[in-house]
Amino acid sequence: xxxxxxxxxxxxxxxxxxxxxxxxxxxxxxxxxxxxxxxxxxxxxxxxxxxxxxxxxxxxxxxxxxxxxxxxxxxxxxxxxxxxxxxxxxxxxxxxxxxxxxxxxxxxxxxxxxxxxxxxxxxxxxxxxxxxxxxxxxxxxxxxxxxxxxxxxxxxxxxxxxxxxxxxxxxxxxxxxxxxxxxxxxxxxxxxxxxxxxxxxxxxxxxxxxxx
Numbered sequence: 677x678x679x680x681x682x683x684x685x686x687x688x689x690x691x692x693x694x695x696x697x698x699x700x701x702x703x704x705x706x707x708x709x710x711x712x713x714x715x716x717x718x719x720x721x722x723x724x725x726x727x728x729x730x731x732x733x734x735x736x737x738x739x740x741x742x743x744x745x746x747x748x749x750x751x752x753x754x755x756x757x758x759x760x761x762x763x764x765x766x767x768x769x770x771x772x773x774x775x776x777x778x779x780x781x782x783x784x785x786x787x788x789x790x791x792x793x794x795x796x797x798x799x800x801x802x803x804x805x806x807x808x809x810x811x812x813x814x815x816x817x818x819x820x821x822x823x824x825x826x827x828x829x830x831x832x833x834x835x836x837x838x839x840x841x842x843x844x845x846x847x848x849x850x851x852x853x854x855x856x857x858x859x860x861x862x863x864x865x866x867x868x869x870x871x872x873x874x875x876x877x878x879x880x881x882x883x884x885x886x887x888x
């Protein structure tokens with residue numbers, strides 16, 4: 677199986693020591709960790725690259741985390757990127773989700789468990805890689821069908837079937853890793869969406885394969 681490209685993870689906090697602590701927790705994931713010291717800097721970074729997940733401090737001077745998230749969710753390119761709010765102990769959890777009726781919003785209260793943070797980020801990174809694989813297979817399906825119009829498609833279908841099976845196996849492993857508490861319900865819903873996409877691609881490949 678091909679090794680996926682490293683995903684970008686955006687770390688947003690106005691304090692350098694907090695950013696350094698986040699990097700220490702997440703460095704073992706071996707992904708690209710991108711710093712932003714303000715909401716404005718985060719929005720600029722999002723214009724330049726794609727990101728698997730955003731870790732966003734709520735309390736920042738100027739544009740705070742809620743305002744930054746509002747801008748992110750208004751942009752077509754970035755609205756689906758998962759956000760993990762990093763909140764203070766005094767902030768009510770319902771305040772965190774107010775105005776963000778989205779499955780791609782999560783939160784952790786400071787001081788948070790480093791293992792929990794790492795596990796949440798890892799799940800979102802794996803979801804990102806799986807989505808990328810699905811897009812790749814859809815593009816390949818269109819390309820290969822165009823090239824094989826005048827000849828047999830069975831070799832192409834066999835290869836695609838193998839790749840879909842790999843993606844399905846990755847989803848099963850990812851599903852087993854999710855801690856299904858209340859705060860992770862959005863992650864579970866995102867996995868269900870991917871299940872639906874995989875099922876559609878599987879049906880298409882089987883229809884191309886034809887009767888056994």
